[in-house]
Amino acid sequence: MKSGLFLLFFMFLLCGSSSAQWSIGARFGGASGVSLKSYSKTGGLNFEFIAARDFDDEVEGFSLTVLGQKFGALSESGKLGAFIGLGETMVFGDDFLLGVSGSIGFDWRIGRIGLQLDWLPTWIFVNKSYFSPINAGVTVRWMFGGPIRSTN
Numbered sequence: 480m481k482s483g484l485f486l487l488f489f490m491f492l493l494c495g496s497s498s499a500q501w502s503i504g505a506r507f508g509g510a511s512g513v514s515l516k517s518y519s520k521t522g523g524l525n526f527e528f529i530a531a532r533d534f535d536d537e538v539e540g541f542s543l544t545v546l547g548q549k550f551g552a553l554s555e556s557g558k559l560g561a562f563i564g565l566g567e568t569m570v571f572g573d574d575f576l577l578g579v580s581g582s583i584g585f586d587w588r589i590g591r592i593g594l595q596l597d598w599l600p601t602w603i604f605v606n607k608s609y610f611s612p613i614n615a616g617v618t619v620r621w622m623f624g625g626p627i628r629s630t631n
Contacts, residue, residue, distance in 0.1 A: 499526070501624055502593045508616025509534055510542055510599065516620060518550075525550050525562065527582070529599075533570060535611045538603055540572020546582050558588045568601045577605035593620040 499517035506514045512531025519525055529544040548564030563583050570576035584597025595618040603609045 500622060502620035502622045504593065504618055504620030506531060506616050506618040509611075509614030510544070510616065512542075514595075514618045514620060516593070516595075518622075524548065525564075527564070527566075533611075533614070535613045537607075537609050538570050538572070538576055538601070538611050540570045540576075542568055542570045544568040544580055544599070544601075546580065548582060550586065553585075559585070560587075561585050562597075568603075570603070574606045576603045576607055578603035578609075578611075588622065591622040593622055594618070595620070 499519055502516050502518070504514055506512055506529060510529065510531035510533045512529060514527060514529050516527040517525055525548045527544075527546045527548060529542070529546070531542050531544070533539060533542045544566060546564045546566030548562040550560050550562045552560045554560070561584070564581065566580050566582070568578050568580045570578075578601045580599055580601040582597055582599050584595060587594045595616075597616055597618070599614040599616065601611045601614060603611065
């Protein structure tokens with residue numbers, strides 16, 4: 480089952496690569512680690528991949544989260560906006576845990592720097608039943624590849 484979930488992760492990564500601009504950076508908060516995010520060039524879904532250490536005592540361990548997010552511009556340039564999203568979270572600790580995560584927050588791009596403030600609650604339902612509301616975070620990313628584009 481674990482190898483199937485990793486395959487799903489890489490399929491999402493490959494599907495979004497041709498029509499997106501990518502950024503990578505650090506996420507600090509309830510789950511701290513590395514964030515990789517795609518910004519759709521066509522105004523479709525943005526994808527975010529988070530590999531992190533989760534600090535909620537109930538789901539403590541290494542987590543991998545895959546999210547699809549819809550972005551809505553709050554500025555004419557499209558550099559400041561809000562997003563809402565949904566995805567899956569896998570936790571690798573003493574036990575393997577799987578759940579669904581929601582995301583809501585703000586994203587602001589200044590040149591090649593992306594700043595994000597979000598809340599990422601997770602409901603674990605495989606090998607445990609638990610709701611983790613603790614996961615708020617701040618992410619700082621570097622945009623790479625191609626010209627900088629707006630997402631509106």
